[in-house]
Amino acid sequence: MAERRYNAFTDKLREKYGSRVQKLVVDAGFCCPNRDGTLARGGCTYCDNNAFHPNYSTPDKSIPQQLAEGVEFHRRRYPRAGKYLAYFQPYSNTYAPLERLKELYGEALAYPGVVGLAIGTRPDCLDPEKLDYLASLKASGKEVLLEIGIESCYDETLSHINRCHTWAQAEEAVNAAAERGLEPGAHFIFGLPGETRQMMLDAASRINSLPLGSVKFHQLQIIKGTAMEREFAEHPERFVTWTLPEYIDFFVDFLELLRPDLAVERFAGEVPPRFVNSTPWGLVRNVDLLRMLEARLEERNTCQGRYFSTV
Secondary structure (H helix, E strand, O other): OOOOOOOEHHHHHHHHHOOEEEEEEEOOOOOOOOOEOOOOEOOOOOOOHHHOOOOOOOOOOOHHHHHHHHHHHHHHHOOOEEEEEEEEOOOOOOOOOHHHHHHHHHHHHOOOOEEEEEEEEOHHHOOHHHHHHHHHHHHOOOEEEEEEEEEOOOHHHHHHOOOOOOHHHHHHHHHHHHHOOOOOEEEEEEOOOOOOHHHHHHHHHHHHOOOOOEEEEEEOOOEOOOHHHHHHHHOHHHOOOOOHHHHHHHHHHHHHHOOOOOEEEEOOOOOOHHHEOOOOOOOOOHHHHHHHHHHHHHHOOOOOOOOOOOO
8 A cells, every 4th residue: 555645544553463453333221411401401513413424333232233234334344354343423422320231341341353442522521530541451452542522612601502511621532542552543524613714724723732532523424413514504604614525634734734643644534424414525435535645745745744843
C-alpha cells in the first residue's frame, strides 16, 4: 500500500493485528443523562440513534447474538476481516453501574474473534472507577478504544444542541483517560448551527491540545424528526453546508492544521436515505469518500499536519 498523506486509524490496527479489524456494533440498551432527565430530556438535538447503527444491532437480542449477526453482516463486505471489536455504540455506553458494565463487556470479550472493545460515551459518564477498570482491561492485553463524544469545541454550541456538558468537562475526561494509558479517541461534528467555517478550522488547535490517540469527524446530517430538522427548516442561515467537493476541500484544509500523530478514524458519515429528507451528496459510500480525499490530497500536494506547529 502506498504511503498515505494522512494518518489512517485502520492502518494502525492492521499493522498491529496483521489483518483488518472490524467493528461489530452492539446495542446494550444504554441511555444518556441528557435524555432520561438526569441533566435534561430529549437528547442531542441532532440525534436519532436508529440512523447511526445497523439493523442487526437491537437491544432485544443478546450480545452474543448481535455479535454473531454482525460477523455474518460484515463477512460479505469485508471477507478479510480476521478479528473484531465489539463496538458499544448507541447512546452513552458507560452510563451504568460499574458491575453492569463488567457483565456486558465481559460477554462481548468472551465471543470468539473479539480482541477488544470500542466504547462510545460522553465526557460526564467516565468516573475514575470506570476508567481504572478500562485501563485494567487494556493492561491485560485487550484492545480498548474509548470514543468520547465531544462534538464541538465551543460551549455555546454544546449548550445550543443540548449536549449538557462543557469543553472543560471534555478536557478533564480526555486527560483522565490518557493518564491511565488508554489513548482516548474523540468524536466531532462539522456544520453544527452557529459555527462558521473559520470556527471549525480554529477548533483544530483545541483538538491538538488534547492527549488524544485518535479522532473521528462527521459532517452534520439532518435527520428526520429531530429538533435539528426543525431548526434547519426555520433558520437555515445558522448552518454551514457543503457540496461534496467543498467538504473534501474543507477537510483537507483542516487536516493541514491537525497534529500529524493523531490517527483519523473517519472524516465523513453515512446515514441510510430513509432517515433524511435529501441526500445532497448522492448515495456515495465511505470507501469512495476516502478515495476522493486521498486524490485531493495528492492534487494539492499536501498532507496531515502540514501547517501544524507546537509554537
